Amino acid sequence: MTESSVQPALWPAPSARGAVEATVTVPGSKSVTNRGLILASLAAEPGWLRRPLRSRDSLLMADALRAMGVGIEETVSSSSAAAGRDGFTGEAWRVIPAGLYGPATVDVGNAGTVMRFLPPVAALADGPVHFDGDPRSYERPLGAVIEALRVLGARIDDEGRGALPLTVQGGGALDGGSVEIDASSSSQFVSALLLSGARFNQGVEVRHVGSSLPSMPHIRMTVDMLRAVGAQVDEPETGGEPNVWRVSPSALLGRDLTVEPDLSNAQPFLAAALVTGGRVTIPDWPEHTTQPGDALREIFTAMGGSCEWAVTNEGSSLTLTGSGRIHGIDVDLSEVGELTPGIAAVAALADSPSTLRGVAHLRLHETDRLAALTKEINELGGDVTETADGLHIRPRPLHGGVFHTYDDHRMATAGSIIGLVVGGVEIENVGTTAKTLPDFPQMWTDMLAGASPGPGAGAGA
Ligand SMILES: O=C(O)C1=C[C@@H](OP(=O)(O)O)[C@@H](O)[C@H](O)C1
Ligand SMILES: C=C(OP(=O)(O)O)C(=O)O
Numbered sequence: 001m002t003e004s005s006v007q008p009a010l011w012p013a014p015s016a017r018g019a020v021e022a023t024v025t026v027p028g029s030k031s032v033t034n035r036g037l038i039l040a041s042l043a044a045e046p047g048w049l050r051r052p053l054r055s056r057d058s059l060l061m062a063d064a065l066r067a068m069g070v071g072i073e074e075t076v077s078s079s080s081a082a083a084g085r086d087g088f089t090g091e092a093w094r095v096i097p098a099g100l101y102g103p104a105t106v107d108v109g110n111a112g113t114v115m116r117f118l119p120p121v122a123a124l125a126d127g128p129v130h131f132d133g134d135p136r137s138y139e140r141p142l143g144a145v146i147e148a149l150r151v152l153g154a155r156i157d158d159e160g161r162g163a164l165p166l167t168v169q170g171g172g173a174l175d176g177g178s179v180e181i182d183a184s185s186s187s188q189f190v191s192a193l194l195l196s197g198a199r200f201n202q203g204v205e206v207r208h209v210g211s212s213l214p215s216m217p218h219i220r221m222t223v224d225m226l227r228a229v230g231a232q233v234d235e236p237e238t239g240g241e242p243n244v245w246r247v248s249p250s251a252l253l254g255r256d257l258t259v260e261p262d263l264s265n266a267q268p269f270l271a272a273a274l275v276t277g278g279r280v281t282i283p284d285w286p287e288h289t290t291q292p293g294d295a296l297r298e299i300f301t302a303m304g305g306s307c308e309w310a311v312t313n314e315g316s317s318l319t320l321t322g323s324g325r326i327h328g329i330d331v332d333l334s335e336v337g338e339l340t341p342g343i344a345a346v347a348a349l350a351d352s353p354s355t356l357r358g359v360a361h362l363r364l365h366e367t368d369r370l371a372a373l374t375k376e377i378n379e380l381g382g383d384v385t386e387t388a389d390g391l392h393i394r395p396r397p398l399h400g401g402v403f404h405t406y407d408d409h410r411m412a413t414a415g416s417i418i419g420l421v422v423g424g425v426e427i428e429n430v431g432t433t434a435k436t437l438p439d440f441p442q443m444w445t446d447m448l449a450g451a452s453p454g455p456g457a458g459a460g461a
Pocket of ligand 1: 113187191218219
């Protein structure tokens with residue numbers, strides 16, 4: 001936990017004095033950092049992770065891999081040996097793979113990536129690896145991963161819970177092979193089996209048999225990152241059978257990976273430009289990416305902003321300019337579910353109703369996000385109803401009050417967006433943003449320092 005994440009129990013969400021004008025450098029992607037750590041740990045040679053995210057979820061991942069024997073050295077380079085071929089400076093983690101072993105203990109916190117991606121890694125360790133986590137982690141779906149690993153040859157003691165806590169009795173190797181899995185409650189089930197699959201004796205074939213599959217960009221991210229470390233992957237989007245992914249058994253290369261900024265964590269800052277009629281630039285926005293946050297260009301444009309991606313001498317960046325108007329949206333968010341809280345916050349301030357669809361699985365995220373958003377926005381005077389798979393949001397003039405966050409980082413940032421243009425909003429436990437963005441309160445305050453009287457705040461002001 002960094003100093004800036006020690007916050008009062010109720011954090012007065014700062015109001016924007018006018019149009020927000022800022023450039024905000026966003027730390028590395030959680031999803032890329034945690035995949036990068038796993039792939040580097042399973043490689044046949046050391047590798048680098050540059051500009052990794054340093055947050056609760058990624059530090060839990062690093063600690064867990066260390067507990068199983070991996071060397072992860074955290075360096076900050078100016079011009080030292082840690083600098084890359086391109087003269088990279090900044091934070092870089094050197095990952096030194098080793099024979100994985102137990103006994104080891106893994107604290108998953110409430111990180112989906114840690115609780116789903118690491119049991120397959122632990123099955124490769126020589127010895128028992130015990131997994132435990134926050135109370136909420138016991139409720140998040142994991143049974144399908146446990147069952148799939150058993151089919152692939154793993155021994156797992158979960159006392160019939162199909163959930164945490166559990167112990168993987170690692171045997172030093174795993175047969176692997178073909179397995180069916182219903183991943184309709186989380187794409188992370190598929191990613192989990194693929195990420196370690198190249199190291200299974202027979203590789204892995206994962207066949208999704210459920211009715212729907214959320215968060216496809218995150219599965220694409222898994223496939224792309226596997227290919228980048230030399231794995232051979234067959235998958236539906238490049239001509240493979242629908243709903244089937246295959247990773248062939250192979251050694252993995254140690255790579256030098258620079259982590260992209262977390263585009264989902266860029267969301268509240270872009271939203272600040274949208275709801276205040278301002279302009280926010282995010283440096284290093286990639287031209288092509290598998291991160292779901294890239295969909296914000298389209299979604300926030302439909303909601304009234306305009307987005308410009310540009311390349312300058314300093315690199316690429318994305319600038320969102322608000323028009324002073326915020327429109328409602330009818331959108332299927334199944335591919336980009338983690339953007340829902342921030343979109344709901346903007347929608348509550350819009351000039352027309354919104355329907356957010358395709359995100360029933362959010363009920364099993366950090367908290368029940370559909371219930372939490374409904375309750376908290378309504379307690380500020382809003383009119384939100386839950387549907388079977390999403391939310392209807394009818395904007396109303398909002399007022400101040402406590403915005404509860406339920407240990408959910410994206411609830412805290414969603415409440416902060418509303419607080420920009422609605423006076424008297426207090427965020428309960430804003431420190432929960434440490435899950436993926438520990439410096440959020442300071443970054444938010446810094447962003448607002450540059451706010452100037454401009455076209456004005458949104459409809460909820
Ligand atoms: O693989 C990943 O890195 C993630 C996949 C998604 O999970 P679900 O498919 O469970 O929504 C996403 O919501 C989560 O924040 C990160
Ligand atoms: C759903 C999320 O996280 P997790 O990786 O814990 O599933 C999220 O970050 O929005």
